[in-house]
Amino acid sequence: MAKQLLGSIELNRVYQLDVLEGISLIPDKSVGLVVTDPPYLMNYRSNRRVQREKFKHIANDVDSHDLITKYLAECQRILKDDTAVYVFCSWHNIDFFKTEFERNFKLKNIIVWNKNNHGTGDLKGSYAPKHEFILFGHKGRSLLREKRIPDVINCDKIPSAKLTHPTEKPTELLKLFIRNSSDPGDIVFDGFAGTGSTAVSAREEGRNFITFEIEPEYVEVANKRLDALV
Numbered sequence: 001m002a003k004q005l006l007g008s009i010e011l012n013r014v015y016q017l018d019v020l021e022g023i024s025l026i027p028d029k030s031v032g033l034v035v036t037d038p039p040y041l042m043n044y045r046s047n048r049r050v051q052r053e054k055f056k057h058i059a060n061d062v063d064s065h066d067l068i069t070k071y072l073a074e075c076q077r078i079l080k081d082d083t084a085v086y087v088f089c090s091w092h093n094i095d096f097f098k099t100e101f102e103r104n105f106k107l108k109n110i111i112v113w114n115k116n117n118h119g120t121g122d123l124k125g126s127y128a129p130k131h132e133f134i135l136f137g138h139k140g141r142s143l144l145r146e147k148r149i150p151d152v153i154n155c156d157k158i159p160s161a162k163l164t165h166p167t168e169k170p171t172e173l174l175k176l177f178i179r180n181s182s183d184p185g186d187i188v189f190d191g192f193a194g195t196g197s198t199a200v201s202a203r204e205e206g207r208n209f210i211t212f213e214i215e216p217e218y219v220e221v222a223n224k225r226l227d228a229l230v
């Protein structure tokens, strides 16, 4: 298949590249949707033994506030007018993420993803964690393409034994956002690809994508997932 280019960036490829370096190559107002899952800045480490042994720490998951600030400003720059943006985060740093999000976008919802299966946490001292947040908003105004649903979304988390990344997101959820806030052929952007869940979801929904991921081993898995689709 002929390569499709946006400036010097190849579409539909998972680049092994630092996000700020990569995103600087994307022209202003050229992307149709951002669905992104950045490091949550919480030094995430699963309490489940299998996951702990399988995966290393997530890059830039501690004290990278400056990275997130610059990243969201760049997402604002590359998005076309009247488009949408979805940013995963957790309650731990919701105040920081919300402030930075609102610097760049009109916040419309804080969507609650009910993972239908709780994690561990402080077994005796806290309620069992079962949700994550997604900041949803607009650059300009973006209309939902499908039937309006409530802002608490039930979607099973991926079982630990099947994870290819410690914080892998279900494509079922990502595809819902992509269908709702973009059109076939649009470019979906995720600067923190992990093992390519956004890329896989975009392709399955007939969209193009641009993604970057810093860890080579995750890029390799992402490419395998994409190859398995064709």
Ligand SMILES: C[S@@+](CC[C@H](N)C(=O)[O-])C[C@H]1O[C@@H](n2cnc3c(N)ncnc32)[C@H](O)[C@@H]1O
Residues within 6 Å of the ligand: 017, 018, 019, 020, 037, 038, 039, 040, 058, 059, 060, 165, 167, 168, 169, 191, 192, 193, 194, 195, 196, 197, 198, 212, 213, 214, 215, 218
């Ligand atoms: C929360 S995870 C994304 C997981 C992904 N949604 C999935 O389903 O596989 C964030 C990812 O960002 C990557 N990352 C961290 N800093 C980065 C940077 N400066 N540039 C590109 N990727 C980075 C990490 O290696 C990690 O894989």
